[in-house]
Amino acid sequence: MKLWNLQGKLLQTLKGHKNSVRGVAFSPDGETIATASWDKTVKLWNLQGKLLQTLKGHEDIVNGVAFSPDGETIATASFDKTVKLWTNWRIEDLTKLGCEWLNDYLITHPQELEELKICQTYGRKKVASRNLVIVGEKLARESNGETKKLEAAAAKLEKAAKWNPDLDLNPNFKVWAASLGEAEKLMEEGTELAREGKIEAAIEKYQRAKELDKVAFIPTWQNINPEAKAKLEASDAVDGLDKGSKLVKRGKVKDAIDSYKQVEKIDPTQITAGYWYTLCWYGSLYKQAADVMFACEKAVALSPKDGGIIDSRGLARALTGDIEGAIEDFQVYVEWTDNEKNKAQRQEWIKALQAGENPFTD
Structure with missing residues (x-):
C-alpha cells in the first residue's frame, strides 16, 4: 500500500502483506492505518509506515475494515462469512480469544475440542456433539470388526450423548458401533460377490447391510437399491x-x-x-x-x-x-x-x- 499527500507526493510504502490489499481505513485520530488483505490478515500501521500489529483469525480473504467512531474497536469483514470485532485485548482475554478464533474449527473437529479442555464450554460442546457422533460412526465403519476400534467408536458416541443430551441417542453405544462395523463389512462382501457374478448372494449381503445401517445417526446405505448395485458392480x-x-x-x-x-x-x-x-x-x-x-x-x-x-x-x-x-x-x-x-x-x-x-x- 502507498501513502500520498494531496499534492501527489509519495510519503510511505507499506510492505508486509503476502497478497492483494482489499481494504484500507484510517483511525478517527488519523494516526493509525488498517489494511485488509487476501492473505487473511489485517495489519495496523503508523503514519511512518511501521507495522504495529497483525490481526489474525479469519479463515479466508479479508475484504473490509473499519474503525468505530471512538477508535477503540476495529471491525473486519471476510469471505469466511464472518465479521470480527477487535479491541485492545488484555492478556487474560487471550485464551478466550484463541478459543473464539478456533470456534468453527473446533466444532467441525470435535476430536480436537476433546483435547483442548480449556476451550470446552457447554454451548460449544453441544454444537460440536453432532460432529462427534459423525466421528464415532466413521470409526465404527472403518473398524473392520476390530474390538479396540469399536470400543473407541462407542466411546465417541457416548461422549456425544453427554455433551448434548438433547440428541436423544441410542444408549446401546457398543451395539450401535458394532452394527455399523458389520454393515460396512457386509457391503464389502457383497461387492466381492457381485464382481464374482454371484448376484443373489450379493443382494442378500446388501440388504442385511441396509437393515443394520438403520441404527446410524447419519445412515449411509438407505438409498441404495441392492439389486441395482449388485448388477452395477457385476458390470x-x-x-x-x-x-x-x-x-x-x-x-x-x-x-x-x-x-x-x-x-x-x-x-x-x-x-x-x-x-x-x-x-x-x-x-x-x-x-x-x-x-x-x-x-x-x-x-x-x-x-x-x-x-x-x-x-x-x-x-x-x-x-x-x-x-x-x-x-x-x-x-x-x-x-x-x-x-x-x-x-x-x-x-x-x-x-x-x-x-x-x-x-x-x-
Whole structure:
C-alpha cells in the first residue's frame, strides 16, 4: 500500500502483506492505518509506515475494515462469512480469544475440542456433539470388526450423548458401533460377490447391510437399491465412468454427461471427486462450462480442500460470467499449489479478471 499527500507526493510504502490489499481505513485520530488483505490478515500501521500489529483469525480473504467512531474497536469483514470485532485485548482475554478464533474449527473437529479442555464450554460442546457422533460412526465403519476400534467408536458416541443430551441417542453405544462395523463389512462382501457374478448372494449381503445401517445417526446405505448395485458392480461401474471420462476428453460433453448420470442413478457413491473434476475441467475446455457446472460443484463438495479441483471450478465460473467466484477459486489455487508456473499463470488471470478483461483464448 502507498501513502500520498494531496499534492501527489509519495510519503510511505507499506510492505508486509503476502497478497492483494482489499481494504484500507484510517483511525478517527488519523494516526493509525488498517489494511485488509487476501492473505487473511489485517495489519495496523503508523503514519511512518511501521507495522504495529497483525490481526489474525479469519479463515479466508479479508475484504473490509473499519474503525468505530471512538477508535477503540476495529471491525473486519471476510469471505469466511464472518465479521470480527477487535479491541485492545488484555492478556487474560487471550485464551478466550484463541478459543473464539478456533470456534468453527473446533466444532467441525470435535476430536480436537476433546483435547483442548480449556476451550470446552457447554454451548460449544453441544454444537460440536453432532460432529462427534459423525466421528464415532466413521470409526465404527472403518473398524473392520476390530474390538479396540469399536470400543473407541462407542466411546465417541457416548461422549456425544453427554455433551448434548438433547440428541436423544441410542444408549446401546457398543451395539450401535458394532452394527455399523458389520454393515460396512457386509457391503464389502457383497461387492466381492457381485464382481464374482454371484448376484443373489450379493443382494442378500446388501440388504442385511441396509437393515443394520438403520441404527446410524447419519445412515449411509438407505438409498441404495441392492439389486441395482449388485448388477452395477457385476458390470463394473468404473468402466462406465472411464467411458464418460474418455468421451469428455474428446469433446463429446453431452454423451459424457449422460454416461455419468446413468451411473449416478444407480449408485452415486461410485463417482469420486476425481471423476467429477474430469467432467468439469474438460467440459469447460470444450466451451460447455454451463452444462458441466453441476459436476464442478459436486467435485468441490466431495473434496473441498483440493486446490486443483477448486481451480477447475474457477475456470467454469469465469467462462459462465461469475467473475467474483472465479477470482476467489483461483486465489485458493494460488495459495495451494507449489507449481510456480501455474501459480504465476493464475495470478495473471486474476489480474485480468479484476480489470474486467478476458484472459482466456481458444
